[in-house]
Amino acid sequence: MSSESKEQHDLSPRDSTEGNDSSPSGIHLELQRESSTDFKQFETNDQCRPYHRILIECQEKSDTNFKEFVIKKLQKNCQCSPAKAKNMILGFLPILQWLPKYDLKKNILGDVMSGLIVGILLVPQSIAYSLLAGQEPVYGLYTSFFASIIYFLLGTSRHISVGIFGVLCLMIGETVDRELQKAGYDNDHSAPSLGIVSNGSMLLNHTSDRICDKSCYAIMVGSSVTFMAGVYQVAMGLFQVGFVSVYLSDALLSGFVTGASFTILTSQAKYLLGLNLPRSNGVGSLITTWIHVFRNIHKTNLCDLITSLLCLLVLLPTKELNEHFKSKLKAPIPIELVVVVAATLASHFGKLHENYNSSIAGHIPTGFMPPKVPEWNLIPSVAVDAIAISIIGFAITVSLSEMFAKKHGYTVRANQEMYAIGFCNIIPSFFHCFTTSAALAKTLVKESTGCQTQLSGVVTALVLLLVLLVIAPLFYSLQKSVLAVITIVNLRGALRKFRDLPKMWNISRMDTVIWFVTMLSSALLSTEIGLLVGVCFSMFCVILRTQKPKSSLLGLVEESEVFESVSAYKNLQTKPGIKIFRFVAPLYYINKECFKSALYKQTVNPILIKVAWKKAAKRKIKEEVVTPGGIQDEMSVQLSHDPLELHTIVIDCSAIQFLDTAGIHTLKEVRRDYEAIGIQVLLAQCNPSVRDSLTKGEYCKKEEENLLFYSVYEAMAFAEVSKNQKGICVPNGLSLSIV
DSSP states (O other): OOHHHHHHHOOOHHHHTOOOSOOOSSOOOOBOSSOOEEOTTOOTTTTSOOOOOOOOOOOOOOOOOHHHHHHHHHHHHHOOOHHHHHHHHHHHOTHHHHSTTOOHHHHHHHHHHHHHHHHHHHHHHHHHHHHHTTOOHHHHHHHHHHHHHHHHHHOOOSSOOEEOOHHHHHHHHHHHHHHHHHHTOOSSOSSOSSSSOTTSSOOBOTTSSSBOOHHHHHHHHHHHHHHHHHHHHHHHHHTTOGGGGGGSOHHHHHHHHHHHHHHHHHHHHHHHHTOOOOOOOSTTHHHHHHHHHHHTGGGOOHHHHHHHHHHHHHHHHHHHHHHHTTTTOSSOOOHHHHHHHHHHHHHHHHTHHHHHOOOBOOOOOOSOOOOOOOOGGGHHHHHHHHHHHHHHHHHHHHHHHHHHHHHHTOOOOHHHHHHHHHHHHHTGGGGTOOOOEEOHHHHHHHHHTTOOSTHHHHHHHHHHHHIIIIIGGGGTTOBHHHHHHHHHHTTHHHHGGGGGHHHHHHHOHHHHHHHHHHHHHHHHTOHHHHHHHHHHHHHHHHHHHHHSOOEEEEEEETTSSOEEETTTBSSEEEOTTEEEEEEOSOBSTTTHHHHHHHHHHHSOOHHHHHHHHHHHHHHHHHSOEEOTTSOEEOBOGGGSSOOOSOOEEEEEOTTOOOBOHHHHHHHHHHHHHHHTTTOEEEEESOOHHHHHHHHHTTOSOGGGGGGEESSHHHHHHHHHHHHHHHOSSOTTOOOOOBO
């Protein structure tokens, strides 16, 4: 060890009085590993300021009777007045607030342009994602149409595009396939092979006396899941439990979407190759699907394969050009619509279905089907599936709403967003629709093409209405392989997250691990289990961070009252006989042992000292001290041990957010152990919550409240004054007596 290092670590009183001629005028901290300097000239009559105790008077808390509190709340919420009724209506229907103030000249062009472009993009995507959800193409168009209209009425975000979202479609499709199998539908027949459904009764279409076919039953399942998801979302809004979304961190959501994207890609592989395979469900469906694909790869339809490759060659480069030149293009090239139209014409005039048995979309009816209530018998079967769907849909919608609101300088109401997305699911479930949420890709297009308000959603709905009333049947010959390519190409954003991993790793390794665990579990297990695993692992990581938190000894920055870690910064002053300890975490039952072990390791271990003293005392009792006059005396136990240089430990509680009963008991135990060896323990910078817990836990008596300090510097000065007042040259303050 160098002489400089020895000088820094020497805490003798002699060194503490040696001056340092060149003291810096400002505060300069240099990072290092383990280095500190003595507390230079830290005497009351020199650099140290005179000790003054900080006294703060607490606010008086009113003793509110619980019964009175409830009655007051009920009176406040149950009162009805014209002003309150108006505010409730305006709050529930935000359109009544912004539409009368709509600036036609300023906003109409951007809203119409963005609405048209998003509508054109939504047509092929709605048809493509219908296959992912296990539904007929027309139901995807219904879903996008109703979602655009309802969010226009209820939403508070000006920019997000609400409609079909790939991950939710995947989750819906998994539930639909499971219920189809339970009802006895196989992959090749439109009628149930067993003739009965799981509840044992023949399932009839109530509009006619025929058995409900596979398509009919699939949309009944999808509508039932959607209805329950909407009910959950509205209930969360009513009870204001939107806080559940905070457990879905950005890393978790990103990993979940990426993992689900692999499952989506896998589910579309059979359409790319023109294979007629059953859809795998449950744990490990991704691996099972690829096994089925490779086992049947010799049955590949060459027409579908060639079509898929051609569409990929057109879509991928054009999509990249759209992104590369998005700042120069007034609107993105609607390449998906161009591909759909070209592929439909080629399939129709080339008679690809008749000549090569290529799988096509089939008949898409015009107009709307009559509304129908969800199938109540299916609710118990899909209620659990709807929980994960509702939380994911809400979390994505709110996060996108807040992101674009912050970017454009306005605010959104999370609770109202929950109502909006909830009713975007409840009402359309009566019109043969499935679950919706905000979608990032379409929202980015909407924003970049000049969207100003949700009036653009009405324009989008009009485009979809035109397709539903007139154009839909023209897509009869559209190949399913084309729709699969559109779905896969739109996964690029989620799959590109791998490029951000090095940056994420440098910023937070824990977030990167959460991302990987959620991504792998969502892909290899299932989407629902993956989400649950991600949430549980994320919470475990939070607990792990508090279980073994960082702790350090502190030193004073020269010419200031700032204390920093002596293991992190150079040129910090430390005072002989006083150690300042900081624990960077809440103190509760999980980390109480970590707190004690860190404190004992970095200061002194009172348990070991007491054991050593007891052993020394036993040896001293056996020895007799003979005086020169022949008189025998015994030394008292107080003289049986060497005095300690350390006399005060200050615990900086600024980073301790809360205490539980175990934490309070630990502080009491630590204080008792140190006092037994003559070391006083002082607590500094306790927040009001910690102070309140200490008071209720009877950490100290009324006359001992002076052991709690509002600053570390104040505690340091108190320790100096209290030691100097003792005036005995024994650092631990014990009086020595000879019997």
